[in-house]
Amino acid sequence: MKAEIIAVGTELLLGQTVNTNATFLSEELASLGFEVYYHSVVGDNEARLLNLLALADTRSELIVLCGGLGPTQDDITKEVLAKHLNQPLEANEMALKKIVHHLTRLGRPITENNRKQSQNIKGGIPIQNPNGLALGTLYTIKNRSYLVLPGPPVELEPMFLKEVTPLLKKILPQEWVLDSRVLRFYGIGEAQLVTEIEELITHQMNPTIAAYAKSNEVTLRVTAKANTHEKAKELLDQAEKDIQKIVGKYFYGYGDNHSLEAETVGLLKKYHQTVTSAESLTAGLFQETLAKVPGVSQCFPGGFVTYSKEAKAQLLDISLDQLNQVGVVSKECACLMAEQSRLKLGTDYSISFTGVAGPEELEGKSAGTVWIGVSSKKSGTTAYLYQFNRDREYIRHSALMAGLNLLRQQILMEH
Numbered sequence: 001m002k003a004e005i006i007a008v009g010t011e012l013l014l015g016q017t018v019n020t021n022a023t024f025l026s027e028e029l030a031s032l033g034f035e036v037y038y039h040s041v042v043g044d045n046e047a048r049l050l051n052l053l054a055l056a057d058t059r060s061e062l063i064v065l066c067g068g069l070g071p072t073q074d075d076i077t078k079e080v081l082a083k084h085l086n087q088p089l090e091a092n093e094m095a096l097k098k099i100v101h102h103l104t105r106l107g108r109p110i111t112e113n114n115r116k117q118s119q120n121i122k123g124g125i126p127i128q129n130p131n132g133l134a135l136g137t138l139y140t141i142k143n144r145s146y147l148v149l150p151g152p153p154v155e156l157e158p159m160f161l162k163e164v165t166p167l168l169k170k171i172l173p174q175e176w177v178l179d180s181r182v183l184r185f186y187g188i189g190e191a192q193l194v195t196e197i198e199e200l201i202t203h204q205m206n207p208t209i210a211a212y213a214k215s216n217e218v219t220l221r222v223t224a225k226a227n228t229h230e231k232a233k234e235l236l237d238q239a240e241k242d243i244q245k246i247v248g249k250y251f252y253g254y255g256d257n258h259s260l261e262a263e264t265v266g267l268l269k270k271y272h273q274t275v276t277s278a279e280s281l282t283a284g285l286f287q288e289t290l291a292k293v294p295g296v297s298q299c300f301p302g303g304f305v306t307y308s309k310e311a312k313a314q315l316l317d318i319s320l321d322q323l324n325q326v327g328v329v330s331k332e333c334a335c336l337m338a339e340q341s342r343l344k345l346g347t348d349y350s351i352s353f354t355g356v357a358g359p360e361e362l363e364g365k366s367a368g369t370v371w372i373g374v375s376s377k378k379s380g381t382t383a384y385l386y387q388f389n390r391d392r393e394y395i396r397h398s399a400l401m402a403g404l405n406l407l408r409q410q411i412l413m414e415h
Contacts (some may be wrong), residue, residue: 001033001034001035001061001062001172001174001217002037002059002060002061002062002065003029003034003035003036003060003061003062003064004035004036004037004038004039004040004060004063004064005021005022005025005026005038005039005040005064005066006040006041006042006046006049006052006053006056006063006064006065006066007019007021007022007038007039007040007041007042007065007066007067007151008041008042008043008044008049008065008067008068008076008151009041009044009067009068009151009272010043010045010074010370011340012041012043012044012067013041013043016236019041019398020152020153021066021067021156021190021367022039022149023150023162024153024156024160024161025064025066025156025159025278026039026044027092027180028160028161028165029062029064030178030179030180030223031114031117031173031177031178031179032165032168032169032177033174033176033177033178034062034168034173034174034307034311035178037059037060038056040052042058044068044074044075044076044078046076046083047121049076049077049080050080050083050084050285050300050354053080053081054084056281057144059098060144060166060194061145062141062145062146062172063145063146063147063166064146064147064149065077065081065145065146065147065148065149065173066148066149066151066156067150067151068151069117069134069135069136069148069149069150069151070117070134070151071111071113071114071116071117072113072319073113073147075116076147077148078116078119078137079164079203079239080123081121081137081139081148082121082122083355085121085139085141085146087121087122087123087124087139088121088122089116089119089121089122090120091115091118091119092118092120092123092126092135093125094126094128094129095117095118095120095129095133096115098118098128098133098166098175098371099115099117099118099133101346103360107296114133118133118135119133119135119324120135120137120406121137121139121148121327123139123381124137124138124139124140124146125138125139125167125171127159127163127164127167128150128159128163128164129150129155129159129163130158130163131154131155131158131159132150132152132154132155132159134150134155136148136149136150136159136163136164138164138167138168138171140171140172141206141353141396143382145171145172147164147168150262151165152170155306157199163367165184175225175227176225176226176227176394177225177226177228177229177232178223178224178225178232179223179226179229179232179236180221180222180223180224180236181221181222181236181254182219182220182221182222182254182255182256182258183220183222183243183251183254184217184218184219184251184252184253184254184255184258184260185218185220185250185251186216186217186250186252186401186405187217187250187297187405188218188250189213189218190211190212190213190246193211193218193220193247193250194211194252194366196246196247197209197220197243197246197247199210200239200242200243200246203352205238205374206224206225206226206235207221207223207224207225207235207236208222208223209221209239209243212251212395215394215397216397216398216401217260217305217401219256220243222236222239222240222243224236224239229314239363241388244343252405252408253264257302259293260401260404260405260408261289261290261292261404262293263391263408264290264318264407264408265290265293265299265300266297267298267408267411268298268299268300268349268411269295269298271411271415272299272300272350273298273299273348273411274300274301274345274346274347274348274349274409275290275300275347275348275349275351276300276301276302276303276304276341276342276345276347276349276350277303277304277338277341277348277350277351277352277353277403278303278304278306278312278315278316278337278338278341278350278351278353278373279303279305279306279352279353279356280306280307280312280328280337280352280353280355281354281355281356281357281395281396281399282353282369282396282399282400283305283307283351283401284301284303284305284395285396285397285400285401286351286353286400286404287300287302287303287305289400289404290319301345301347302345303341303345304316304341304344306337309323309328312328312333312336312337316336316337316341316344317340318333318336318337318340322336327413328354329354329356329362329365329369329371330345330354330365330371331371331373331383331385333354333371334352334353334354334371334372334373334383335373335375335381335382335383336353336373337352337354337373338350338351338373338374338375338381338383339373341375342376342377342381347377348376348377348378349374349375349376349377349407349410349411350373350374350375351372351373351374351403351406351407352371352372352373352375353371353372353373353374353400354370354371354373355368355369355370355371355386356368356369356370356396357392357395357396358391358395359392366387368387368388368389368390368395369385369386369387369391370385370386370387370388370395370398370399370405371383371384371385371386372384372399372402372406374406374407376410376412376414378414379410379413379414384402384406386399386402407414
């Protein structure tokens, strides 16, 4: 069944609100077997919404509208859809009682625009809102259905999962399911990855494979169509096996919301290991990034930001004479920083970052020259040279990602 999503709200067009609903709805609809072909955003304008609905009628069988169900004058979604369908709106008693109870408890008057949130399109199935006051609707006519949902994700998401999903399974059951798996890769660019698996992509039918470039990493979304989730999983497993044979050495994890730092912290926790860091050009970015991962305190006691030579000498007990001799943009400096920070905090690992973030040169080294040191209680200390490009922040982020991956690889190698 072909579906499309229409997000209603001028704030979306102005960039004041990010349309996260489209991502959520697409994934959930796909898992139910609906194929989402179109995403649209339209402002709070009756004529433009009517035009878009007329277009959607020509190409989609399930039309999902989200947003524009509030009490204000510009919340017009339900009214415009009712006009499009030539059906009246009528109050839903359950929704109205909820509104009255809520406003009475707050000591607020019940106004007419409050009441409009309880309205349902005549002939449609009312959908209660667990986290809000705006009533949703599922209206079906001939071979076309319209689903109306509130805009705030805090209302839309639980409403869809609790109320809409079982309703769609009952009213609009699909013969097929669409399941996806996201594979994440670091250390290979999008162009190279696609080239490496070109034969798989060229001959793909089911599952399908799509590559997406992220900042300093690449993801592959593999999507399978089958009559059961179990069969879809079998297809995904085989496709992943084929992909891993070719580019598995760059693979580090799964999922849209997974990250290299989460994977690395997960390994540290799994093997009961600890890490610290000494940062120069990244200036605490590595430590800040680790700290975003829940439970990181189990494996990260703290670290050092040693931006200047003097800070390196004072905080890490590295000789200033030695630093002046080898330079701060050097393998020797990266190794000293990594080893000294590990010894000072007694951790299993340490990562160090030193180099030139730019835009000017330093010690005759060009911007983007970065040394990353890795010190391990078990394997000793070494450092790796990188040459990144582009702007200052990209260089720092590239160094961060490279350091996380070096730590991840070191942990895997030792365990």
